[in-house]
Amino acid sequence: MTLAEKNYLAALDYYQKQQFFYINLGDSEELWENLFITIKRHNKATFESEKQFITRKMFMKIFGNHDLYWDNDPLAMAGLKQIYDEVIKIYEGAVLQTKINGKPLNIFMTHGHQGDLQSDGNWFSKWFVSDIWAPFQAYLKINPNTPANNDLLKTDHNRIMYEWSSKQKNMLLITGHTHQPVFRSLTHLEKLYNDIAKAKKAGDDNLADELSKQIVNRQTKGDAAPDFSTSDPSYFNSGCCCFDDGDITGIEIADGQIRLIKWEYNNLKQSERIILEECKLEEVF
Secondary structure (H helix, E strand, C coil): CCCCHHHHHHHHHHHHHCCCCEEECCCCCCCCCCCHHHHHHHCHHHHHHHHHHHHCCCEEEECCHHHCHHHHCCCHHHHHHHHHCCCCCEECEEEEEEEECCEEEEEEEECCCCCCCCCCCCHHHHHHHHHHHHHHHHHHCCCCCCCCCCHHHHHHHHHHHHHHHCCCCCEEEEECCCCCCEECCEEHHHHHHHHHHHHHHCCCHHHHHHHHHHHHHHHHCCCCCCCCCCCCCCEEECCCCCCCCCCEEEEEEECCEEEEEEEEECCCCCEEEEEEEEEEHHHHC
16 A cells, blocks of 8 residues: 555545546556556555546546556556446546636646657657556666656656646646646745745735745755746646655646645544645636
8 A cells, every 4th residue: 555545545535525527637557667467456445436436427537658558558448347347438638618707718638748758759659668668667666767756857847838838728737747736837836935925025024934934845845846937827737646745636626716735644644635725717717
């Protein structure tokens, strides 16, 4: 059992009870580092929880670069049948459509490895990564230098995603891939810097000091803030479901609001839902 599993199961239970539609943005099985037979054996509880959403027809699975197996392996359908008791369709992306003040707004969701030549590429590279390199890496327990653990790559790739999304009309982009949460085109660290500036302008030195302590804490945990050239709020990143401390993050869209959520263990070692950032969709639009 991974450190984050209890948080993930608590989150699934919460969203099932709240009747949410669950969109999985990929790489959740981490098929680069693990063989499918191992994943199936050790993740029965999570698959059973996800099946509840499938039963309600409220589940969508999007593939990422670490689980290309779901997209291009002829045995993938059999694997899905084994873990979910039925075959579900795997997508590369999804678009939610809504209207804000009478104007259309599209929310485009995908894993986010697209545009990254190391992770995307042509059909041959996809086949080689999923069928040759991934099993080889799992067998030798190799952990390559990927966007998940390299701050420079995180920064560059988030900037690429932001620059693309900022040029689109009436659209928000939500990805994963980098393991770095982004809300309204700002990382949590950037948001803290902005809040410090506002606190100092308002003469609230106590709040500024408290925010500075939070920045030190985030930097200690390895946060790196991309240097976006503008603050057009077009890009969001759901973050990660396997942080070293067991925390998981995600994006919620409900009741006209969009939220960056973290599930963490409290002092009683119980899973707790924390709202890191939130705003109305009309404010973003």
